[in-house]
Amino acid sequence: MALQCGIIGITNVGKTTIFNCISNTKGETNAFAFSATKSNIGVVQVPDKRLYELEKHQVTEKIIHTTVEIVDIPGF
Ligand SMILES: Nc1nc2c(ncn2[C@@H]2O[C@H](COP(=O)(O)OP(=O)(O)OP(=O)(O)O)[C@@H](O)[C@H]2O)c(=O)[nH]1
Ligand SMILES: [Mg+2]
Incomplete structure:
Protein backbone atom coordinates (compact mmCIF):
# COMPACT_ATOMS: atom_id res chain seq x y z
CA MET A 1 0.00 0.00 0.00
CA ALA A 2 1.75 3.14 -1.21
CA LEU A 3 -0.59 5.88 -0.12
CA GLN A 4 -3.61 6.38 2.12
CA CYS A 5 -5.91 9.39 1.99
CA GLY A 6 -9.12 10.46 3.67
CA ILE A 7 -12.12 12.49 2.54
CA ILE A 8 -13.13 14.86 5.32
CA GLY A 9 -15.68 17.66 5.52
CA ILE A 10 -18.93 18.85 7.01
CA THR A 11 -21.96 16.58 6.77
CA GLY A 42 -11.94 1.52 -0.46
CA VAL A 43 -9.05 0.93 -2.83
CA VAL A 44 -8.31 2.87 -6.00
CA GLN A 45 -6.25 1.12 -8.67
CA VAL A 46 -3.41 3.19 -10.14
CA PRO A 47 -2.47 1.66 -13.50
CA ASP A 48 0.81 3.01 -14.84
CA LYS A 49 1.91 2.31 -18.44
CA ARG A 50 5.49 3.28 -17.55
CA LEU A 51 5.92 -0.03 -15.72
CA TYR A 52 5.78 -1.83 -19.09
CA GLU A 53 8.57 0.39 -20.41
CA LEU A 54 10.68 -0.35 -17.32
CA GLU A 55 10.09 -4.06 -17.80
CA LYS A 56 11.83 -3.88 -21.17
CA HIS A 57 15.03 -2.97 -19.32
CA GLN A 58 14.53 -5.11 -16.21
CA VAL A 59 12.48 -8.25 -16.80
CA THR A 60 10.27 -9.25 -13.86
CA GLU A 61 8.00 -12.22 -13.18
CA LYS A 62 5.00 -10.05 -12.50
CA ILE A 63 4.03 -6.40 -12.85
CA ILE A 64 2.08 -5.12 -9.86
CA HIS A 65 0.46 -1.71 -10.13
CA THR A 66 0.15 0.38 -7.02
CA THR A 67 -3.07 1.24 -5.21
CA VAL A 68 -4.31 4.06 -3.03
CA GLU A 69 -6.45 3.35 0.02
CA ILE A 70 -9.18 5.92 0.45
CA VAL A 71 -11.26 6.44 3.60
CA ASP A 72 -14.62 8.22 3.53
CA ILE A 73 -14.99 9.69 7.01
CA PRO A 74 -18.43 10.55 8.53
CA GLY A 75 -19.27 14.25 8.36
CA PHE A 76 -18.44 16.77 11.08
N1 LIG B 1 -27.09 18.57 -6.09
C1 LIG B 1 -26.10 17.76 -5.74
N2 LIG B 1 -26.35 16.82 -4.82
C2 LIG B 1 -25.33 16.02 -4.48
C3 LIG B 1 -24.04 16.12 -5.05
N3 LIG B 1 -23.23 15.20 -4.46
C4 LIG B 1 -24.01 14.54 -3.58
N4 LIG B 1 -25.29 15.01 -3.59
C5 LIG B 1 -26.41 14.55 -2.77
O1 LIG B 1 -26.19 15.05 -1.47
C6 LIG B 1 -26.66 14.10 -0.48
C7 LIG B 1 -25.54 13.77 0.48
O2 LIG B 1 -24.54 13.06 -0.20
P1 LIG B 1 -23.51 12.13 0.57
O3 LIG B 1 -22.49 11.69 -0.44
O4 LIG B 1 -24.22 11.09 1.35
O5 LIG B 1 -22.85 13.20 1.58
P2 LIG B 1 -21.79 12.96 2.74
O6 LIG B 1 -20.90 14.15 2.75
O7 LIG B 1 -21.12 11.63 2.56
O8 LIG B 1 -22.71 12.96 4.05
P3 LIG B 1 -22.35 12.39 5.52
O9 LIG B 1 -21.67 11.07 5.34
O10 LIG B 1 -23.66 12.29 6.22
O11 LIG B 1 -21.43 13.42 6.13
C8 LIG B 1 -27.17 12.89 -1.27
O12 LIG B 1 -28.57 12.97 -1.37
C9 LIG B 1 -26.49 13.05 -2.63
O13 LIG B 1 -27.27 12.45 -3.65
C10 LIG B 1 -23.82 17.12 -6.04
O14 LIG B 1 -22.74 17.29 -6.58
N5 LIG B 1 -24.89 17.90 -6.33
MG1 LIG C 1 -21.08 9.93 3.86
Missing part, protein backbone atom coordinates in the same frame (compact mmCIF):
# COMPACT_ATOMS: atom_id res chain seq x y z
CA ASN A 12 -24.05 16.10 3.62
CA VAL A 13 -21.68 17.78 1.17
CA GLY A 14 -21.22 14.70 -1.05
CA LYS A 15 -18.15 12.97 0.42
CA THR A 16 -19.60 9.46 0.01
CA THR A 17 -20.84 10.31 -3.50
CA ILE A 18 -17.27 11.20 -4.53
CA PHE A 19 -15.95 8.09 -2.73
CA ASN A 20 -18.36 5.86 -4.66
CA CYS A 21 -17.20 7.36 -7.97
CA ILE A 22 -13.50 6.71 -7.42
CA SER A 23 -13.25 3.55 -5.30
CA ASN A 24 -14.15 -0.11 -5.76
CA THR A 25 -16.34 -0.04 -2.62
CA LYS A 26 -19.81 1.42 -2.49
CA GLY A 27 -20.92 3.40 0.56
CA GLU A 28 -24.47 4.45 1.37
CA THR A 29 -25.34 8.03 0.40
CA ASN A 30 -28.23 9.79 2.07
CA ALA A 31 -30.04 13.10 1.81
CA PHE A 32 -30.05 13.47 5.61
CA ALA A 33 -27.30 15.21 7.60
CA PHE A 34 -25.14 13.03 9.88
CA SER A 35 -26.49 9.85 8.25
CA ALA A 36 -23.07 8.16 8.26
CA THR A 37 -21.72 6.71 11.49
CA LYS A 38 -18.88 4.56 10.15
CA SER A 39 -16.03 5.19 7.74
CA ASN A 40 -16.01 3.53 4.32
CA ILE A 41 -12.67 2.13 3.20
Whole structure:
Protein backbone atom coordinates (compact mmCIF):
# COMPACT_ATOMS: atom_id res chain seq x y z
CA MET A 1 0.00 0.00 0.00
CA ALA A 2 1.75 3.14 -1.21
CA LEU A 3 -0.59 5.88 -0.12
CA GLN A 4 -3.61 6.38 2.12
CA CYS A 5 -5.91 9.39 1.99
CA GLY A 6 -9.12 10.46 3.67
CA ILE A 7 -12.12 12.49 2.54
CA ILE A 8 -13.13 14.86 5.32
CA GLY A 9 -15.68 17.66 5.52
CA ILE A 10 -18.93 18.85 7.01
CA THR A 11 -21.96 16.58 6.77
CA ASN A 12 -24.05 16.10 3.62
CA VAL A 13 -21.68 17.78 1.17
CA GLY A 14 -21.22 14.70 -1.05
CA LYS A 15 -18.15 12.97 0.42
CA THR A 16 -19.60 9.46 0.01
CA THR A 17 -20.84 10.31 -3.50
CA ILE A 18 -17.27 11.20 -4.53
CA PHE A 19 -15.95 8.09 -2.73
CA ASN A 20 -18.36 5.86 -4.66
CA CYS A 21 -17.20 7.36 -7.97
CA ILE A 22 -13.50 6.71 -7.42
CA SER A 23 -13.25 3.55 -5.30
CA ASN A 24 -14.15 -0.11 -5.76
CA THR A 25 -16.34 -0.04 -2.62
CA LYS A 26 -19.81 1.42 -2.49
CA GLY A 27 -20.92 3.40 0.56
CA GLU A 28 -24.47 4.45 1.37
CA THR A 29 -25.34 8.03 0.40
CA ASN A 30 -28.23 9.79 2.07
CA ALA A 31 -30.04 13.10 1.81
CA PHE A 32 -30.05 13.47 5.61
CA ALA A 33 -27.30 15.21 7.60
CA PHE A 34 -25.14 13.03 9.88
CA SER A 35 -26.49 9.85 8.25
CA ALA A 36 -23.07 8.16 8.26
CA THR A 37 -21.72 6.71 11.49
CA LYS A 38 -18.88 4.56 10.15
CA SER A 39 -16.03 5.19 7.74
CA ASN A 40 -16.01 3.53 4.32
CA ILE A 41 -12.67 2.13 3.20
CA GLY A 42 -11.94 1.52 -0.46
CA VAL A 43 -9.05 0.93 -2.83
CA VAL A 44 -8.31 2.87 -6.00
CA GLN A 45 -6.25 1.12 -8.67
CA VAL A 46 -3.41 3.19 -10.14
CA PRO A 47 -2.47 1.66 -13.50
CA ASP A 48 0.81 3.01 -14.84
CA LYS A 49 1.91 2.31 -18.44
CA ARG A 50 5.49 3.28 -17.55
CA LEU A 51 5.92 -0.03 -15.72
CA TYR A 52 5.78 -1.83 -19.09
CA GLU A 53 8.57 0.39 -20.41
CA LEU A 54 10.68 -0.35 -17.32
CA GLU A 55 10.09 -4.06 -17.80
CA LYS A 56 11.83 -3.88 -21.17
CA HIS A 57 15.03 -2.97 -19.32
CA GLN A 58 14.53 -5.11 -16.21
CA VAL A 59 12.48 -8.25 -16.80
CA THR A 60 10.27 -9.25 -13.86
CA GLU A 61 8.00 -12.22 -13.18
CA LYS A 62 5.00 -10.05 -12.50
CA ILE A 63 4.03 -6.40 -12.85
CA ILE A 64 2.08 -5.12 -9.86
CA HIS A 65 0.46 -1.71 -10.13
CA THR A 66 0.15 0.38 -7.02
CA THR A 67 -3.07 1.24 -5.21
CA VAL A 68 -4.31 4.06 -3.03
CA GLU A 69 -6.45 3.35 0.02
CA ILE A 70 -9.18 5.92 0.45
CA VAL A 71 -11.26 6.44 3.60
CA ASP A 72 -14.62 8.22 3.53
CA ILE A 73 -14.99 9.69 7.01
CA PRO A 74 -18.43 10.55 8.53
CA GLY A 75 -19.27 14.25 8.36
CA PHE A 76 -18.44 16.77 11.08
N1 LIG B 1 -27.09 18.57 -6.09
C1 LIG B 1 -26.10 17.76 -5.74
N2 LIG B 1 -26.35 16.82 -4.82
C2 LIG B 1 -25.33 16.02 -4.48
C3 LIG B 1 -24.04 16.12 -5.05
N3 LIG B 1 -23.23 15.20 -4.46
C4 LIG B 1 -24.01 14.54 -3.58
N4 LIG B 1 -25.29 15.01 -3.59
C5 LIG B 1 -26.41 14.55 -2.77
O1 LIG B 1 -26.19 15.05 -1.47
C6 LIG B 1 -26.66 14.10 -0.48
C7 LIG B 1 -25.54 13.77 0.48
O2 LIG B 1 -24.54 13.06 -0.20
P1 LIG B 1 -23.51 12.13 0.57
O3 LIG B 1 -22.49 11.69 -0.44
O4 LIG B 1 -24.22 11.09 1.35
O5 LIG B 1 -22.85 13.20 1.58
P2 LIG B 1 -21.79 12.96 2.74
O6 LIG B 1 -20.90 14.15 2.75
O7 LIG B 1 -21.12 11.63 2.56
O8 LIG B 1 -22.71 12.96 4.05
P3 LIG B 1 -22.35 12.39 5.52
O9 LIG B 1 -21.67 11.07 5.34
O10 LIG B 1 -23.66 12.29 6.22
O11 LIG B 1 -21.43 13.42 6.13
C8 LIG B 1 -27.17 12.89 -1.27
O12 LIG B 1 -28.57 12.97 -1.37
C9 LIG B 1 -26.49 13.05 -2.63
O13 LIG B 1 -27.27 12.45 -3.65
C10 LIG B 1 -23.82 17.12 -6.04
O14 LIG B 1 -22.74 17.29 -6.58
N5 LIG B 1 -24.89 17.90 -6.33
MG1 LIG C 1 -21.08 9.93 3.86
